[in-house]
Amino acid sequence: MSTENTIEHKIDKADLDGKQEYTITVYAENRIGLLNRIAIIFSKRKINIESLNSSASEIEGIHRFNIVIQEGYEVVRKLARQIEKQIEVLKVYFNTNDEIIWQELALYKVSTDEIAEKVTVERLLRQYGASAVVIRKDYTVFAVTGHREETDALVKALEPYELIEFVRSARVAIIKDSAGFHEKLKEFEAFEPGEELVENEFLEKGEKIFTM
Amino acid sequence: METAQDTIQQTEAKAETSKTLFKGTGSQVLLNGLIEEGVTTIFGYPGGAIMPIYDALYDYADKLEHILVRHEQGGIHAAQGFARASGKVGVCFATSGPGATNLVTGLADAQIDSTPLVCITGQVFAHLLGTDAFQETDVINITTPVTKWNYQVTDAKEIQEVLAKAFYIAKSGRPGPVLIDITKNAQLQLEEFPEYVKCNHIRSYRPKPKVRVEYIEQAAELINSAKKPFILFGQGVILGRAEEEFKAFINKSGIPAAWTIMGEGAIPTSHPLNVGMLGMHGNYGPNVLTNECDVLIAIGMRFDDRVTGRLDKYAKQAKVVHLDIDPAEIDKNVKAEVGVWGDCKETLPLLTNLVNENKHEDWLAKFRDYNQQEIDQVITPELYPTSDDMTMGEVLRNINEICGGDAVIVTDVGQHQMVACRYAKFNNTRSNITSGGLGTMGFGLPAAIGAKYGAPDKTVIAIIGDGGFQMTPQELGTIMQFGAAVKILILNNRFLGMVRQWQQLFHDKRYSFVNITSPDFVALAKSYYIEASKVDERANLRQALETMINHEGSYLLEVMVGRENNVFPMVPQGMSVSEIRLK
Numbered sequence: 001m002s003t004e005n006t007i008e009h010k011i012d013k014a015d016l017d018g019k020q021e022y023t024i025t026v027y028a029e030n031r032i033g034l035l036n037r038i039a040i041i042f043s044k045r046k047i048n049i050e051s052l053n054s055s056a057s058e059i060e061g062i063h064r065f066n067i068v069i070q071e072g073y074e075v076v077r078k079l080a081r082q083i084e085k086q087i088e089v090l091k092v093y094f095n096t097n098d099e100i101i102w103q104e105l106a107l108y109k110v111s112t113d114e115i116a117e118k119v120t121v122e123r124l125l126r127q128y129g130a131s132a133v134v135i136r137k138d139y140t141v142f143a144v145t146g147h148r149e150e151t152d153a154l155v156k157a158l159e160p161y162e163l164i165e166f167v168r169s170a171r172v173a174i175i176k177d178s179a180g181f182h183e184k185l186k187e188f189e190a191f192e193p194g195e196e197l198v199e200n201e202f203l204e205k206g207e208k209i210f211t212m
Numbered sequence: 213m214e215t216a217q218d219t220i221q222q223t224e225a226k227a228e229t230s231k232t233l234f235k236g237t238g239s240q241v242l243l244n245g246l247i248e249e250g251v252t253t254i255f256g257y258p259g260g261a262i263m264p265i266y267d268a269l270y271d272y273a274d275k276l277e278h279i280l281v282r283h284e285q286g287g288i289h290a291a292q293g294f295a296r297a298s299g300k301v302g303v304c305f306a307t308s309g310p311g312a313t314n315l316v317t318g319l320a321d322a323q324i325d326s327t328p329l330v331c332i333t334g335q336v337f338a339h340l341l342g343t344d345a346f347q348e349t350d351v352i353n354i355t356t357p358v359t360k361w362n363y364q365v366t367d368a369k370e371i372q373e374v375l376a377k378a379f380y381i382a383k384s385g386r387p388g389p390v391l392i393d394i395t396k397n398a399q400l401q402l403e404e405f406p407e408y409v410k411c412n413h414i415r416s417y418r419p420k421p422k423v424r425v426e427y428i429e430q431a432a433e434l435i436n437s438a439k440k441p442f443i444l445f446g447q448g449v450i451l452g453r454a455e456e457e458f459k460a461f462i463n464k465s466g467i468p469a470a471w472t473i474m475g476e477g478a479i480p481t482s483h484p485l486n487v488g489m490l491g492m493h494g495n496y497g498p499n500v501l502t503n504e505c506d507v508l509i510a511i512g513m514r515f516d517d518r519v520t521g522r523l524d525k526y527a528k529q530a531k532v533v534h535l536d537i538d539p540a541e542i543d544k545n546v547k548a549e550v551g552v553w554g555d556c557k558e559t560l561p562l563l564t565n566l567v568n569e570n571k572h573e574d575w576l577a578k579f580r581d582y583n584q585q586e587i588d589q590v591i592t593p594e595l596y597p598t599s600d601d602m603t604m605g606e607v608l609r610n611i612n613e614i615c616g617g618d619a620v621i622v623t624d625v626g627q628h629q630m631v632a633c634r635y636a637k638f639n640n641t642r643s644n645i646t647s648g649g650l651g652t653m654g655f656g657l658p659a660a661i662g663a664k665y666g667a668p669d670k671t672v673i674a675i676i677g678d679g680g681f682q683m684t685p686q687e688l689g690t691i692m693q694f695g696a697a698v699k700i701l702i703l704n705n706r707f708l709g710m711v712r713q714w715q716q717l718f719h720d721k722r723y724s725f726v727n728i729t730s731p732d733f734v735a736l737a738k739s740y741y742i743e744a745s746k747v748d749e750r751a752n753l754r755q756a757l758e759t760m761i762n763h764e765g766s767y768l769l770e771v772m773v774g775r776e777n778n779v780f781p782m783v784p785q786g787m788s789v790s791e792i793r794l795k
Contacts (some may be wrong), residue, residue, distance in 0.1 A: 029416050031353055033362075040357050081540035087361045087381055092418045188415045 021050075021174045022076045022094050023102060027057060029088040029183055038089070040103040041082045047071060050106075053170035058180050064091065066102075066173050090188055095175055102173035106151035107133070107144045108158060109165035112190065115140060121161050128154045139164055222400045233404040238368030238394065239268035241405045242332070243276060245375040248408040251303050253277045253294060253665050255287040259307025259506045260347055262334025264399035265555035266305075279665070279694050282686035284311050288318025288490045289684070292327050292661030296645045297620055297670070299453070301382050302662065308335045309347030312354075312393070317652055319358040319389045324649030325474060328387035330378045336474050337554035338366040338395040351393045356421075360388030368401035372496060376411035385419030386538040387451055420537050423554040423562065425568050430550045431533045432566030434507055437533075440575045441467045441499070442498075442505035444490060444519075447474035447648075448512015448536060448556055455479065455641045457560040458511065466570040468579050473629075474648040477638035481617060487579045491519040493630040495790060496590075497582030499783060502527050503790040504578075510534045512556050514543035516649065525788035535559050542725035589794045590780050595635065600656045601774030602750055604628055608635035610757050611673065611701075619671040620645065622663050624656030624680030627709035630779045654683030658699065661687060664696045669762060671699065678704040688740040691766045699760050700742075700768040702733055704774050713778045718785075737768035 028034055035054060041050050057064035069076070076094050084092040090177045112135065115121045128150065130142040144151050155166055234241065242265060246254070254276055269278060269451040281287040284306040291302030292359050302322075322329050336345040352364050363374050371394070376432050378390040433547035435441055449458045455478050462479070468487040471478065479486055488495030488735050490502075492740040499521075502508070507717040508530040513519070521525045523545060534541075534548035535556050552559050590619045594605030608631060611619065617637035623629040629646055638644055647655040660674030681702050691698055712726040737744035743763060747756040753771065760769040783792045 033356065033364075035354055036353060044357065078540070078544060081544075085538065087417045089412065103479045185415075 256305030261308035284314035288657035290662030293659030294666040297663035297666030322389035329389040380411035438507035446513025459759035496586040622660035
């Protein structure tokens with residue numbers, strides 16, 4: 001249903017060659033070695049993966065990868081098809097940032113003394129929506145979830161106040177316009193995959209074709 | 213421990229009541245599975261980590277023929293030749309470590325040329341994995357980029373399911389090579405196994421997209437509106453066993469059709485709508501007219517750069533209809549106006565129904581005009597040379613005259629390959645076996661051995677250059693031992709000819725390390741007890757070829773051809789197909 005439309009909608013508005021951030025969502029079997037199979041599709045083309053997350057999905061036994069890259073639409077589409085071609089991959093979607101809801105988690109280790117002494121730090125942390133995960137005498141660990149710019153901004157803000165350690169997770173993303181994978185999986189499990197699985201954007205641009 | 217006698221009794225018991233469990237080792241159940249999958253021939257080489265499988269094989273000699281090759285690369289190329297000639301899945305065995313790494317070139321070749329293979333490699337005991345044990349290599353990760361699928365078995369209970377999946381994956385959809393790595397403990401493990409069940413569905417794998425009539429209708433409308441339509445076909449027609457469907461399509465639509473070297477032979481050379489070969493050394497008309505046609509219909513081909521030349525000057529005026537079973541191929545290199553996803557065995561008849569009957573006489577006449585120019589300037593001098601030097605083309609012409617187009621021609625890689633593809637006549641499908649995508653020198657000899665096992669009733673001629681032959685000459689030993697009646701034709705120009713041609717044309721004739729010397733090939737063959745002879749003048753050529761072809765067993769013939777002959781026409785790299793040179 002909807003995800004195909006999102007692809008259409010992108011063709012119109014995105015500059016086809018212009019690089020931008022794309023989030024690729026891969027539904028796959030949970031199998032040893034599959035991550036490597038997917039990763040080499042990028043490295044073969046010398047494309048850097050900015051972020052990669054592997055987790056459970058809404059369906060038991062089905063794995064979900066989120067991969068973030070900076071590329072043009074055409075390249076991303078080819079990559080998506082190459083990934084979908086892998087035997088253990090069920091389905092691949094790719095979306096621009098405005099089509100997804102996404103979050104990253106960042107952890108910050110700051111000296112507890114610094115926070116205690118300097119009111120600005122406390123204000124900063126509140127301003128960025130940070131929550132304390134661990135408070136010890138020597139240090140405190142805060143967590144922030146949000147977009148890259150938000151977690152980055154706090155790193156910058158904390159720089160003057162002895163940021164001891166910083167780490168950020170890969171991106172996790174939910175496609176706004178997706179009904180989840182339950183229905184799709186039923187089709188995959190059926191002996192003959194149904195028409196829904198045969199997505200082809202050519203079908204949607206019939207009027208553009210017969211111009212001879 | 214059970215005895216071999218027990219095993220035989222159990223196998224018999226299984227035959228009687230199929231539900232009875234089979235008790236045996238992982239190795240035995242693997243071999244039983246191969247038999248269930250219809251395997252008759254295995255190309256392989258034993259070694260430490262695959263010894264339990266070879267031990268079991270000892271008792272299967274009446275059901276499984278094992279061809280002991282001389283190098284694992286030879287084994288996998290033979291399996292490729294077998295698969296390409298027969299249309300069945302090729303099977304090869306190798307041990308862990310170097311045995312497995314020697315398969316890599318063949319896997320890459322089979323991957324890029326979509327050849328169905330199941331390769332079984334032995335692996336060290338599961339408890340030794342990751343310890344850098346003797347002959348341990350991370351075969352799964354080494355072969356991941358060059359296999360359609362691979363899997364490491366560490367428990368014998370997995371073997372049946374994995375083998376069934378392997379065969380299903382290798383041969384379904386767009387075919388490709390599959391590798392199963394089996395640890396030694398799993399090979400030895402004694403278990404009770406259920407009946408073997410073939411695989412016909414994997415939920416995460418769609419071998420072929422379901423055909424939707426909408427695309428067919430769009431494609432037909434475009435084709436029917438075309439004034440100058442042109443068909444390009446590739447191996448997809450052969451792999452899809454759609455030769456008849458393809459013929460019906462071109463016969464009705466009257467559209468001229470040209471082939472990639474992987475698609476050659478899908479329709480006979482003599483078919484009136486077969487206008488020849490595409491690409492760098494393809495025919496004049498098909499290349500030039502690619503940039504004049506109004507609708508380009510690509511069927512089971514992937515727009516390789518050797519076919520398209522410079523992509524931004526390739527068929528820009530044309531609307532492209534692309535039929536392919538692999539959705540990833542559509543829009544990969546050339547943008548399609550209409551992409552018809554699906555198995556061409558299914559899509560072609562639907563399309564044939566909707567296209568108008570047509571003749572396209574004027575358009576076909578253009579192909580004939582270009583062909584005449586090519587005949588005058590290139591083909592006649594190549595096939596009927598006037599100088600003393602023999603040409604590769606005249607050798608091919610003689611083969612055509614002797615075999616009438618019914619031989620299976622296996623080539624290596626280089627000038628002789630291009631000449632063979634250009635001039636060999638084919639009446640039958642699966643008759644042109646060559647390393648297309650990967651361009652693997654050393655492919656020819658072992659692949660011809662496999663092809664002979666795959667098509668035992670055919671005359672199999674391996675055409676090989678003096679360079680390529682020296683990459684896998686050890687497989688003469690395989691021919692010697694197993695008697696594969698392969699005709700080996702070495703076209704010797706005492707150069708690495710294709711590289712020399714490029715150096716001549718594009719590097720100011722700076723011949724850098726292309727001057728290759730050869731052993732006495734005749735003496736070499738004879739040392740393997742293979743009949744052989746050598747021809748260095750035209751007067752003896754025909755007789756020598758007839759002797760080779762009519763010889764009962766294997767035979768090696770070395771033909772000395774002109775040293776600095778070039779293959780033309782040629783689309784120089786980085787140029788457009790319409791800038792093809794006749795000289």
